[in-house]
Amino acid sequence: MLTTIIYRSHLADEVPVSVLPGMVEKASLLNARHQVTGILLFNGTHFFQILEGPEEGVLDIYGRICADRRHHNVVELMRDYSPSRRFGNHGMELFDLRHHDSGSVLQAVLDRGTSKYRLTYDDRGLQFLRTFVEAREKENYFEVLPADYWDFVPDDNGSPAPAAGVTFRPVVDPLGREVTALEALPDDAPAGLSGVALYEHNLDAVTGAMNRAGRSCPDDIMLYLSILPMTLVYVPEAVSRLVSAIDSAGMVPQQIILGVSETEIISQLEAFSQAVRQLKQAGISLSIDNFGDGSAGLSLLAHVQPDRVRIGAGIVRNIHRSGPRQAVVHAVLRCCSALEINVIAAGIEQPEEWMWLEAAGVTDFQGALFTAEGAAVAWPETREAV
Ligand SMILES: Cc1cc2nc3c(=O)[nH]c(=O)nc-3n(C[C@H](O)[C@H](O)[C@H](O)COP(=O)(O)O)c2cc1C
Structure with a gap:
Protein backbone atom coordinates (compact mmCIF):
# COMPACT_ATOMS: atom_id res chain seq x y z
CA MET A 1 0.00 0.00 0.00
CA LEU A 2 1.36 3.39 -0.95
CA THR A 3 1.99 5.25 2.28
CA THR A 4 3.04 8.76 3.22
CA ILE A 5 4.45 9.72 6.61
CA ILE A 6 5.27 13.31 7.43
CA TYR A 7 7.05 14.33 10.63
CA ARG A 8 9.02 17.17 12.09
CA SER A 9 11.87 17.00 14.58
CA HIS A 10 14.61 19.02 16.26
CA LEU A 11 18.33 18.68 15.53
CA ALA A 12 20.17 17.41 18.64
CA ASP A 13 22.17 20.21 20.30
CA GLU A 14 25.48 18.37 20.20
CA VAL A 15 25.20 17.39 16.51
CA PRO A 16 26.96 19.70 14.03
CA VAL A 17 25.07 20.65 10.87
CA SER A 18 28.09 19.37 8.92
CA VAL A 19 26.86 15.77 9.40
CA LEU A 20 23.88 16.41 7.15
CA PRO A 21 25.39 15.84 3.66
CA GLY A 22 26.86 12.45 4.70
CA MET A 23 23.61 11.43 6.36
CA VAL A 24 21.60 12.37 3.27
CA GLU A 25 23.95 10.43 0.99
CA LYS A 26 23.55 7.25 3.05
CA ALA A 27 19.81 7.73 3.48
CA SER A 28 19.39 8.22 -0.24
CA LEU A 29 20.81 4.75 -0.98
CA LEU A 30 18.63 3.09 1.64
CA ASN A 31 15.54 4.92 0.42
CA ALA A 32 16.21 3.87 -3.17
CA ARG A 33 16.54 0.25 -2.05
CA HIS A 34 13.10 0.47 -0.41
CA GLN A 35 11.58 2.49 -3.30
CA VAL A 36 11.03 5.30 -0.82
CA THR A 37 11.25 9.02 -1.57
CA GLY A 38 12.41 11.26 1.23
CA ILE A 39 12.07 15.01 0.89
CA LEU A 40 13.87 16.59 3.82
CA LEU A 41 13.70 20.25 4.81
CA PHE A 42 15.97 21.82 7.41
CA ASN A 43 15.65 25.36 8.79
CA GLY A 44 18.76 25.43 10.97
CA THR A 45 16.94 23.94 13.98
CA HIS A 46 14.06 21.77 12.80
CA PHE A 47 13.68 19.04 10.25
CA PHE A 48 10.55 18.33 8.24
CA GLN A 49 10.37 15.23 6.12
CA ILE A 50 7.93 13.64 3.69
CA LEU A 51 8.48 9.90 3.27
CA GLU A 52 6.55 8.21 0.49
CA GLY A 53 6.62 4.65 -0.78
CA PRO A 54 5.41 1.10 -0.13
CA GLU A 55 4.13 0.78 3.46
CA GLU A 56 6.73 -1.74 4.60
CA GLY A 57 9.65 0.36 3.38
CA VAL A 58 8.27 3.61 4.79
CA LEU A 59 7.60 2.04 8.20
CA ASP A 60 11.06 0.46 8.32
CA ILE A 61 12.81 3.72 7.52
CA TYR A 62 10.56 5.78 9.80
CA GLY A 63 11.32 3.36 12.64
CA ARG A 64 15.07 3.93 12.13
CA ILE A 65 14.58 7.69 11.91
CA CYS A 66 12.60 7.77 15.20
CA ALA A 67 15.45 5.90 16.93
CA ASP A 68 18.15 8.21 15.52
CA ARG A 69 19.75 10.26 18.31
CA ARG A 70 20.94 12.97 15.94
CA HIS A 71 17.51 14.55 16.40
CA HIS A 72 14.72 14.51 18.99
CA ASN A 73 11.09 15.56 19.53
CA VAL A 74 9.99 13.64 16.45
CA VAL A 75 6.30 14.48 15.95
CA GLU A 76 4.35 12.54 13.35
CA LEU A 77 2.16 15.05 11.54
CA MET A 78 0.48 12.87 8.95
CA ARG A 79 0.17 9.20 8.02
CA ASP A 80 -1.91 8.70 4.91
CA TYR A 81 -2.50 6.31 2.01
CA SER A 82 -2.95 7.13 -1.66
CA PRO A 83 -3.56 5.38 -4.98
CA SER A 84 -0.49 6.82 -6.70
CA ARG A 85 2.86 8.38 -5.89
CA ARG A 86 3.42 12.08 -5.73
CA PHE A 87 7.17 11.64 -6.09
CA GLY A 88 8.40 8.87 -8.38
CA ASN A 89 12.12 9.43 -7.95
CA HIS A 90 13.29 7.26 -5.10
CA GLY A 91 16.07 8.51 -2.89
CA MET A 92 16.44 11.58 -0.80
CA GLU A 93 16.74 15.28 -1.33
CA LEU A 94 17.62 17.93 1.23
CA PHE A 95 16.35 21.49 1.01
CA ASP A 96 18.22 23.77 3.38
CA LEU A 97 15.87 26.68 4.06
CA ARG A 98 18.74 28.84 5.26
CA HIS A 99 20.02 29.06 1.70
CA HIS A 100 16.74 29.27 -0.24
CA ASP A 101 13.78 31.59 -0.10
CA SER A 102 10.47 29.94 0.72
CA GLY A 103 8.92 30.49 -2.74
CA SER A 104 11.77 28.74 -4.55
CA VAL A 105 11.70 25.76 -2.15
CA LEU A 106 7.96 25.32 -2.60
CA GLN A 107 8.36 25.49 -6.38
CA ALA A 108 11.32 23.08 -6.32
CA VAL A 109 9.28 20.52 -4.36
CA LEU A 110 6.32 20.93 -6.73
CA ASP A 111 8.72 20.35 -9.63
CA ARG A 112 9.76 17.01 -8.10
CA GLY A 113 6.16 15.81 -8.45
CA THR A 114 5.79 12.97 -10.93
CA SER A 115 2.08 12.31 -10.47
CA LYS A 116 0.16 12.34 -13.75
CA TYR A 117 -2.28 14.61 -11.95
CA ARG A 118 -0.53 17.91 -11.45
CA LEU A 119 0.68 18.25 -7.88
CA THR A 120 -1.12 21.17 -6.20
CA TYR A 121 -1.26 22.72 -2.78
CA ASP A 122 -4.71 21.19 -2.26
CA ASP A 123 -2.71 18.11 -1.37
CA ARG A 124 -2.56 17.75 2.45
CA GLY A 125 1.10 16.71 2.34
CA LEU A 126 2.08 19.84 0.50
CA GLN A 127 -0.05 21.99 2.81
CA PHE A 128 2.02 20.65 5.71
CA LEU A 129 5.18 21.45 3.77
CA ARG A 130 4.03 24.99 3.05
CA THR A 131 3.13 25.53 6.72
CA PHE A 132 6.63 24.42 7.74
CA VAL A 133 8.39 26.53 5.10
CA GLU A 134 6.39 29.59 6.11
CA ALA A 135 6.96 28.78 9.83
CA ARG A 136 3.25 29.21 10.53
CA GLU A 137 2.89 26.65 13.33
CA LYS A 138 6.12 27.39 15.16
CA GLU A 139 4.44 28.50 18.37
CA ASN A 140 3.14 24.92 18.70
CA TYR A 141 6.57 23.27 18.46
CA PHE A 142 6.95 22.44 22.13
CA GLU A 143 10.46 21.32 22.96
CA VAL A 144 9.97 18.47 25.38
CA LEU A 145 12.97 17.60 27.57
CA PRO A 146 14.24 14.01 27.57
C1 LIG B 1 16.30 14.15 10.10
C2 LIG B 1 16.72 12.80 9.63
C3 LIG B 1 16.18 12.28 8.44
C4 LIG B 1 16.56 11.02 7.99
N1 LIG B 1 16.01 10.54 6.84
C5 LIG B 1 16.34 9.30 6.43
C6 LIG B 1 15.75 8.73 5.26
O1 LIG B 1 14.94 9.33 4.57
N2 LIG B 1 16.13 7.48 4.93
C7 LIG B 1 17.02 6.75 5.66
O2 LIG B 1 17.31 5.60 5.31
N3 LIG B 1 17.60 7.26 6.75
C8 LIG B 1 17.27 8.52 7.16
N4 LIG B 1 17.88 9.03 8.27
C9 LIG B 1 18.91 8.24 8.95
C10 LIG B 1 18.28 7.14 9.76
O3 LIG B 1 17.90 7.67 11.01
C11 LIG B 1 19.22 5.94 10.01
O4 LIG B 1 20.43 6.37 10.56
C12 LIG B 1 19.53 5.22 8.69
O5 LIG B 1 18.32 4.82 8.08
C13 LIG B 1 20.41 3.99 8.91
O6 LIG B 1 19.73 3.07 9.71
P1 LIG B 1 20.41 2.39 10.98
O7 LIG B 1 20.84 3.54 11.85
O8 LIG B 1 19.33 1.52 11.59
O9 LIG B 1 21.56 1.63 10.43
C14 LIG B 1 17.50 10.26 8.73
C15 LIG B 1 18.03 10.80 9.92
C16 LIG B 1 17.63 12.03 10.37
C17 LIG B 1 18.21 12.58 11.64
Whole structure:
Protein backbone atom coordinates (compact mmCIF):
# COMPACT_ATOMS: atom_id res chain seq x y z
CA MET A 1 0.00 0.00 0.00
CA LEU A 2 1.36 3.39 -0.95
CA THR A 3 1.99 5.25 2.28
CA THR A 4 3.04 8.76 3.22
CA ILE A 5 4.45 9.72 6.61
CA ILE A 6 5.27 13.31 7.43
CA TYR A 7 7.05 14.33 10.63
CA ARG A 8 9.02 17.17 12.09
CA SER A 9 11.87 17.00 14.58
CA HIS A 10 14.61 19.02 16.26
CA LEU A 11 18.33 18.68 15.53
CA ALA A 12 20.17 17.41 18.64
CA ASP A 13 22.17 20.21 20.30
CA GLU A 14 25.48 18.37 20.20
CA VAL A 15 25.20 17.39 16.51
CA PRO A 16 26.96 19.70 14.03
CA VAL A 17 25.07 20.65 10.87
CA SER A 18 28.09 19.37 8.92
CA VAL A 19 26.86 15.77 9.40
CA LEU A 20 23.88 16.41 7.15
CA PRO A 21 25.39 15.84 3.66
CA GLY A 22 26.86 12.45 4.70
CA MET A 23 23.61 11.43 6.36
CA VAL A 24 21.60 12.37 3.27
CA GLU A 25 23.95 10.43 0.99
CA LYS A 26 23.55 7.25 3.05
CA ALA A 27 19.81 7.73 3.48
CA SER A 28 19.39 8.22 -0.24
CA LEU A 29 20.81 4.75 -0.98
CA LEU A 30 18.63 3.09 1.64
CA ASN A 31 15.54 4.92 0.42
CA ALA A 32 16.21 3.87 -3.17
CA ARG A 33 16.54 0.25 -2.05
CA HIS A 34 13.10 0.47 -0.41
CA GLN A 35 11.58 2.49 -3.30
CA VAL A 36 11.03 5.30 -0.82
CA THR A 37 11.25 9.02 -1.57
CA GLY A 38 12.41 11.26 1.23
CA ILE A 39 12.07 15.01 0.89
CA LEU A 40 13.87 16.59 3.82
CA LEU A 41 13.70 20.25 4.81
CA PHE A 42 15.97 21.82 7.41
CA ASN A 43 15.65 25.36 8.79
CA GLY A 44 18.76 25.43 10.97
CA THR A 45 16.94 23.94 13.98
CA HIS A 46 14.06 21.77 12.80
CA PHE A 47 13.68 19.04 10.25
CA PHE A 48 10.55 18.33 8.24
CA GLN A 49 10.37 15.23 6.12
CA ILE A 50 7.93 13.64 3.69
CA LEU A 51 8.48 9.90 3.27
CA GLU A 52 6.55 8.21 0.49
CA GLY A 53 6.62 4.65 -0.78
CA PRO A 54 5.41 1.10 -0.13
CA GLU A 55 4.13 0.78 3.46
CA GLU A 56 6.73 -1.74 4.60
CA GLY A 57 9.65 0.36 3.38
CA VAL A 58 8.27 3.61 4.79
CA LEU A 59 7.60 2.04 8.20
CA ASP A 60 11.06 0.46 8.32
CA ILE A 61 12.81 3.72 7.52
CA TYR A 62 10.56 5.78 9.80
CA GLY A 63 11.32 3.36 12.64
CA ARG A 64 15.07 3.93 12.13
CA ILE A 65 14.58 7.69 11.91
CA CYS A 66 12.60 7.77 15.20
CA ALA A 67 15.45 5.90 16.93
CA ASP A 68 18.15 8.21 15.52
CA ARG A 69 19.75 10.26 18.31
CA ARG A 70 20.94 12.97 15.94
CA HIS A 71 17.51 14.55 16.40
CA HIS A 72 14.72 14.51 18.99
CA ASN A 73 11.09 15.56 19.53
CA VAL A 74 9.99 13.64 16.45
CA VAL A 75 6.30 14.48 15.95
CA GLU A 76 4.35 12.54 13.35
CA LEU A 77 2.16 15.05 11.54
CA MET A 78 0.48 12.87 8.95
CA ARG A 79 0.17 9.20 8.02
CA ASP A 80 -1.91 8.70 4.91
CA TYR A 81 -2.50 6.31 2.01
CA SER A 82 -2.95 7.13 -1.66
CA PRO A 83 -3.56 5.38 -4.98
CA SER A 84 -0.49 6.82 -6.70
CA ARG A 85 2.86 8.38 -5.89
CA ARG A 86 3.42 12.08 -5.73
CA PHE A 87 7.17 11.64 -6.09
CA GLY A 88 8.40 8.87 -8.38
CA ASN A 89 12.12 9.43 -7.95
CA HIS A 90 13.29 7.26 -5.10
CA GLY A 91 16.07 8.51 -2.89
CA MET A 92 16.44 11.58 -0.80
CA GLU A 93 16.74 15.28 -1.33
CA LEU A 94 17.62 17.93 1.23
CA PHE A 95 16.35 21.49 1.01
CA ASP A 96 18.22 23.77 3.38
CA LEU A 97 15.87 26.68 4.06
CA ARG A 98 18.74 28.84 5.26
CA HIS A 99 20.02 29.06 1.70
CA HIS A 100 16.74 29.27 -0.24
CA ASP A 101 13.78 31.59 -0.10
CA SER A 102 10.47 29.94 0.72
CA GLY A 103 8.92 30.49 -2.74
CA SER A 104 11.77 28.74 -4.55
CA VAL A 105 11.70 25.76 -2.15
CA LEU A 106 7.96 25.32 -2.60
CA GLN A 107 8.36 25.49 -6.38
CA ALA A 108 11.32 23.08 -6.32
CA VAL A 109 9.28 20.52 -4.36
CA LEU A 110 6.32 20.93 -6.73
CA ASP A 111 8.72 20.35 -9.63
CA ARG A 112 9.76 17.01 -8.10
CA GLY A 113 6.16 15.81 -8.45
CA THR A 114 5.79 12.97 -10.93
CA SER A 115 2.08 12.31 -10.47
CA LYS A 116 0.16 12.34 -13.75
CA TYR A 117 -2.28 14.61 -11.95
CA ARG A 118 -0.53 17.91 -11.45
CA LEU A 119 0.68 18.25 -7.88
CA THR A 120 -1.12 21.17 -6.20
CA TYR A 121 -1.26 22.72 -2.78
CA ASP A 122 -4.71 21.19 -2.26
CA ASP A 123 -2.71 18.11 -1.37
CA ARG A 124 -2.56 17.75 2.45
CA GLY A 125 1.10 16.71 2.34
CA LEU A 126 2.08 19.84 0.50
CA GLN A 127 -0.05 21.99 2.81
CA PHE A 128 2.02 20.65 5.71
CA LEU A 129 5.18 21.45 3.77
CA ARG A 130 4.03 24.99 3.05
CA THR A 131 3.13 25.53 6.72
CA PHE A 132 6.63 24.42 7.74
CA VAL A 133 8.39 26.53 5.10
CA GLU A 134 6.39 29.59 6.11
CA ALA A 135 6.96 28.78 9.83
CA ARG A 136 3.25 29.21 10.53
CA GLU A 137 2.89 26.65 13.33
CA LYS A 138 6.12 27.39 15.16
CA GLU A 139 4.44 28.50 18.37
CA ASN A 140 3.14 24.92 18.70
CA TYR A 141 6.57 23.27 18.46
CA PHE A 142 6.95 22.44 22.13
CA GLU A 143 10.46 21.32 22.96
CA VAL A 144 9.97 18.47 25.38
CA LEU A 145 12.97 17.60 27.57
CA PRO A 146 14.24 14.01 27.57
CA ALA A 147 12.37 11.71 29.98
CA ASP A 148 15.50 11.11 32.09
CA TYR A 149 15.76 14.82 32.88
CA TRP A 150 13.25 14.15 35.70
CA ASP A 151 13.05 11.92 38.70
CA PHE A 152 9.68 11.33 40.32
CA VAL A 153 10.25 11.39 44.05
CA PRO A 154 7.57 10.00 46.40
CA ASP A 155 6.36 12.41 49.05
CA ASP A 156 4.70 10.69 51.99
CA ASN A 157 3.32 13.99 53.28
CA GLY A 158 1.52 14.50 49.99
CA SER A 159 -0.52 11.31 50.22
CA PRO A 160 -4.03 11.16 51.66
CA ALA A 161 -4.76 9.18 54.82
CA PRO A 162 -6.07 5.77 53.72
CA ALA A 163 -9.83 5.13 53.97
CA ALA A 164 -11.40 1.67 54.08
CA GLY A 165 -13.38 0.71 50.98
CA VAL A 166 -12.05 3.49 48.73
CA THR A 167 -8.94 4.02 46.68
CA PHE A 168 -7.68 7.57 46.29
CA ARG A 169 -6.29 8.88 43.05
CA PRO A 170 -4.86 12.37 43.49
CA VAL A 171 -5.21 15.20 40.99
CA VAL A 172 -1.94 17.13 41.15
CA ASP A 173 -0.34 20.33 39.96
CA PRO A 174 3.20 18.88 39.60
CA LEU A 175 5.09 22.17 39.20
CA GLY A 176 3.16 23.82 42.04
CA ARG A 177 3.71 20.62 44.09
CA GLU A 178 0.09 20.72 45.13
CA VAL A 179 -2.66 18.12 45.37
CA THR A 180 -5.66 20.00 43.94
CA ALA A 181 -8.29 17.25 44.33
CA LEU A 182 -8.64 13.66 45.45
CA GLU A 183 -10.58 11.22 43.37
CA ALA A 184 -12.25 8.55 45.49
CA LEU A 185 -12.90 5.26 43.71
CA PRO A 186 -15.30 2.81 45.39
CA ASP A 187 -13.67 -0.61 45.75
CA ASP A 188 -16.78 -2.55 44.76
CA ALA A 189 -17.83 -2.80 41.11
CA PRO A 190 -21.42 -3.67 40.17
CA ALA A 191 -21.76 -7.15 38.71
CA GLY A 192 -24.51 -8.17 36.30
CA LEU A 193 -26.81 -5.24 37.03
CA SER A 194 -28.73 -3.32 34.41
CA GLY A 195 -31.45 -0.69 34.12
CA VAL A 196 -32.60 1.20 37.20
CA ALA A 197 -30.98 -1.39 39.53
CA LEU A 198 -27.58 -0.47 38.03
CA TYR A 199 -28.16 3.25 38.59
CA GLU A 200 -29.47 2.72 42.14
CA HIS A 201 -26.35 0.67 42.88
CA ASN A 202 -24.19 3.36 41.31
CA LEU A 203 -25.71 6.11 43.49
CA ASP A 204 -25.23 3.95 46.60
CA ALA A 205 -21.59 3.33 45.62
CA VAL A 206 -20.97 7.07 45.11
CA THR A 207 -22.63 8.15 48.36
CA GLY A 208 -20.87 5.29 50.20
CA ALA A 209 -17.47 6.35 48.82
CA MET A 210 -18.25 9.95 49.75
CA ASN A 211 -19.00 8.91 53.29
CA ARG A 212 -15.83 6.85 53.68
CA ALA A 213 -13.59 9.36 51.88
CA GLY A 214 -15.03 12.45 53.55
CA ARG A 215 -13.26 11.76 56.81
CA SER A 216 -9.83 11.47 55.15
CA CYS A 217 -10.23 14.38 52.74
CA PRO A 218 -8.77 17.63 54.10
CA ASP A 219 -11.20 20.59 54.08
CA ASP A 220 -9.20 22.55 51.52
CA ILE A 221 -9.09 19.76 48.92
CA MET A 222 -11.85 18.95 46.43
CA LEU A 223 -13.22 15.42 46.42
CA TYR A 224 -13.78 13.98 42.95
CA LEU A 225 -16.30 11.19 42.42
CA SER A 226 -17.35 9.57 39.17
CA ILE A 227 -21.00 8.81 38.61
CA LEU A 228 -22.86 7.33 35.65
CA PRO A 229 -24.61 10.24 33.89
CA MET A 230 -27.87 8.33 33.64
CA THR A 231 -27.89 7.81 37.44
CA LEU A 232 -28.72 11.51 37.69
CA VAL A 233 -31.65 10.99 35.31
CA TYR A 234 -33.11 7.62 36.30
CA VAL A 235 -32.73 7.62 40.09
CA PRO A 236 -35.48 9.73 41.63
CA GLU A 237 -34.14 12.44 43.91
CA ALA A 238 -30.54 11.58 42.98
CA VAL A 239 -29.34 15.15 43.56
CA SER A 240 -31.02 15.53 46.95
CA ARG A 241 -29.66 12.15 48.03
CA LEU A 242 -26.19 13.32 47.04
CA VAL A 243 -26.63 16.54 49.00
CA SER A 244 -27.69 14.58 52.12
CA ALA A 245 -24.71 12.23 51.72
CA ILE A 246 -22.34 15.21 51.46
CA ASP A 247 -23.82 16.61 54.65
CA SER A 248 -23.52 13.32 56.56
CA ALA A 249 -19.91 12.98 55.39
CA GLY A 250 -19.20 16.30 57.11
CA MET A 251 -18.47 18.11 53.86
CA VAL A 252 -20.01 20.97 51.89
CA PRO A 253 -21.24 20.70 48.26
CA GLN A 254 -18.60 23.21 47.12
CA GLN A 255 -15.99 20.55 47.98
CA ILE A 256 -17.44 18.00 45.58
CA ILE A 257 -16.77 17.46 41.88
CA LEU A 258 -18.99 14.91 40.18
CA GLY A 259 -17.44 13.44 37.04
CA VAL A 260 -19.65 11.95 34.34
CA SER A 261 -18.17 9.99 31.51
CA GLU A 262 -18.73 11.28 28.03
CA THR A 263 -18.37 7.75 26.69
CA GLU A 264 -21.62 6.82 28.47
CA ILE A 265 -23.97 7.94 25.78
CA ILE A 266 -26.11 10.70 27.14
CA SER A 267 -29.31 9.56 25.53
CA GLN A 268 -31.58 11.99 27.27
CA LEU A 269 -29.80 15.27 26.98
CA GLU A 270 -32.70 17.45 28.18
CA ALA A 271 -33.34 15.34 31.29
CA PHE A 272 -29.58 15.19 31.96
CA SER A 273 -29.22 18.97 31.56
CA GLN A 274 -32.09 19.42 34.04
CA ALA A 275 -30.25 17.22 36.59
CA VAL A 276 -27.06 19.24 36.00
CA ARG A 277 -28.95 22.46 36.76
CA GLN A 278 -30.05 20.93 40.08
CA LEU A 279 -26.44 19.89 40.85
CA LYS A 280 -25.19 23.39 40.18
CA GLN A 281 -27.98 24.91 42.22
CA ALA A 282 -26.89 22.73 45.13
CA GLY A 283 -23.29 23.99 44.70
CA ILE A 284 -21.78 20.75 43.33
CA SER A 285 -19.28 21.08 40.45
CA LEU A 286 -19.56 18.99 37.30
CA SER A 287 -16.74 17.47 35.31
CA ILE A 288 -17.11 15.73 31.96
CA ASP A 289 -14.70 12.81 31.87
CA ASN A 290 -13.04 11.03 28.94
CA PHE A 291 -13.71 14.21 27.07
CA GLY A 292 -13.39 13.83 23.32
CA ASP A 293 -13.34 10.02 23.46
CA GLY A 294 -17.05 9.41 23.27
CA SER A 295 -19.95 10.26 21.08
CA ALA A 296 -20.84 13.78 22.08
CA GLY A 297 -17.51 15.63 21.76
CA LEU A 298 -17.22 19.37 21.71
CA SER A 299 -20.92 19.86 20.93
CA LEU A 300 -21.74 18.67 24.46
CA LEU A 301 -20.29 21.94 25.74
CA ALA A 302 -23.02 23.80 23.90
CA HIS A 303 -25.65 21.94 25.97
CA VAL A 304 -23.97 21.47 29.33
CA GLN A 305 -21.32 23.78 30.65
CA PRO A 306 -19.23 21.82 33.12
CA ASP A 307 -16.75 23.40 35.53
CA ARG A 308 -14.08 20.98 34.39
CA VAL A 309 -13.36 18.48 31.67
CA ARG A 310 -11.04 15.56 32.07
CA ILE A 311 -9.19 14.19 29.07
CA GLY A 312 -7.88 10.67 29.41
CA ALA A 313 -5.41 8.11 28.18
CA GLY A 314 -7.34 7.67 24.92
CA ILE A 315 -6.12 11.07 23.76
CA VAL A 316 -3.03 11.86 25.88
CA ARG A 317 -1.08 8.62 25.32
CA ASN A 318 2.09 9.49 23.34
CA ILE A 319 0.78 12.98 22.66
CA HIS A 320 4.36 14.28 22.39
CA ARG A 321 4.81 12.17 19.26
CA SER A 322 1.49 12.65 17.51
CA GLY A 323 0.50 15.75 15.52
CA PRO A 324 -3.17 14.68 15.24
CA ARG A 325 -3.49 14.16 19.03
CA GLN A 326 -1.81 17.52 19.64
CA ALA A 327 -4.27 19.21 17.26
CA VAL A 328 -7.27 17.65 19.05
CA VAL A 329 -5.99 18.65 22.50
CA HIS A 330 -5.20 22.18 21.30
CA ALA A 331 -8.81 22.44 20.07
CA VAL A 332 -10.18 21.18 23.41
CA LEU A 333 -7.94 23.57 25.36
CA ARG A 334 -8.89 26.54 23.18
CA CYS A 335 -12.57 25.75 23.58
CA CYS A 336 -12.29 25.23 27.35
CA SER A 337 -10.25 28.39 27.74
CA ALA A 338 -12.96 30.39 25.92
CA LEU A 339 -15.52 28.93 28.33
CA GLU A 340 -13.25 29.24 31.42
CA ILE A 341 -13.43 25.47 31.97
CA ASN A 342 -10.54 23.90 33.86
CA VAL A 343 -8.91 20.90 32.14
CA ILE A 344 -7.49 17.84 33.91
CA ALA A 345 -5.28 15.46 31.95
CA ALA A 346 -5.58 11.91 33.33
CA GLY A 347 -3.84 8.64 32.55
CA ILE A 348 -0.37 10.23 32.35
CA GLU A 349 2.36 7.58 32.27
CA GLN A 350 5.32 9.20 30.55
CA PRO A 351 7.22 12.37 31.54
CA GLU A 352 7.05 13.55 27.92
CA GLU A 353 3.24 13.39 27.92
CA TRP A 354 3.15 15.55 31.05
CA MET A 355 5.74 18.00 29.70
CA TRP A 356 3.93 18.45 26.39
CA LEU A 357 0.61 19.09 28.16
CA GLU A 358 2.23 21.54 30.63
CA ALA A 359 3.66 23.43 27.66
CA ALA A 360 0.16 23.50 26.13
CA GLY A 361 -1.21 25.07 29.32
CA VAL A 362 -2.60 22.15 31.37
CA THR A 363 -1.76 22.35 35.08
CA ASP A 364 -3.82 19.55 36.65
CA PHE A 365 -2.83 15.93 36.13
CA GLN A 366 -3.58 12.38 37.20
CA GLY A 367 -1.80 9.18 36.37
CA ALA A 368 0.70 6.55 37.37
CA LEU A 369 3.58 8.99 36.73
CA PHE A 370 2.56 11.01 39.81
CA THR A 371 1.31 8.19 41.99
CA ALA A 372 4.00 6.02 43.49
CA GLU A 373 3.50 2.75 45.39
CA GLY A 374 0.92 2.96 48.17
CA ALA A 375 -0.76 5.96 46.50
CA ALA A 376 1.92 8.39 47.73
CA VAL A 377 2.26 11.37 45.43
CA ALA A 378 5.50 11.55 43.45
CA TRP A 379 6.76 15.02 42.49
CA PRO A 380 9.04 15.70 39.54
CA GLU A 381 12.55 16.86 40.42
CA THR A 382 15.32 17.54 37.97
CA ARG A 383 18.00 14.87 38.12
CA GLU A 384 20.73 17.26 39.19
CA ALA A 385 18.58 18.45 42.11
CA VAL A 386 18.08 14.93 43.50
C1 LIG B 1 16.30 14.15 10.10
C2 LIG B 1 16.72 12.80 9.63
C3 LIG B 1 16.18 12.28 8.44
C4 LIG B 1 16.56 11.02 7.99
N1 LIG B 1 16.01 10.54 6.84
C5 LIG B 1 16.34 9.30 6.43
C6 LIG B 1 15.75 8.73 5.26
O1 LIG B 1 14.94 9.33 4.57
N2 LIG B 1 16.13 7.48 4.93
C7 LIG B 1 17.02 6.75 5.66
O2 LIG B 1 17.31 5.60 5.31
N3 LIG B 1 17.60 7.26 6.75
C8 LIG B 1 17.27 8.52 7.16
N4 LIG B 1 17.88 9.03 8.27
C9 LIG B 1 18.91 8.24 8.95
C10 LIG B 1 18.28 7.14 9.76
O3 LIG B 1 17.90 7.67 11.01
C11 LIG B 1 19.22 5.94 10.01
O4 LIG B 1 20.43 6.37 10.56
C12 LIG B 1 19.53 5.22 8.69
O5 LIG B 1 18.32 4.82 8.08
C13 LIG B 1 20.41 3.99 8.91
O6 LIG B 1 19.73 3.07 9.71
P1 LIG B 1 20.41 2.39 10.98
O7 LIG B 1 20.84 3.54 11.85
O8 LIG B 1 19.33 1.52 11.59
O9 LIG B 1 21.56 1.63 10.43
C14 LIG B 1 17.50 10.26 8.73
C15 LIG B 1 18.03 10.80 9.92
C16 LIG B 1 17.63 12.03 10.37
C17 LIG B 1 18.21 12.58 11.64
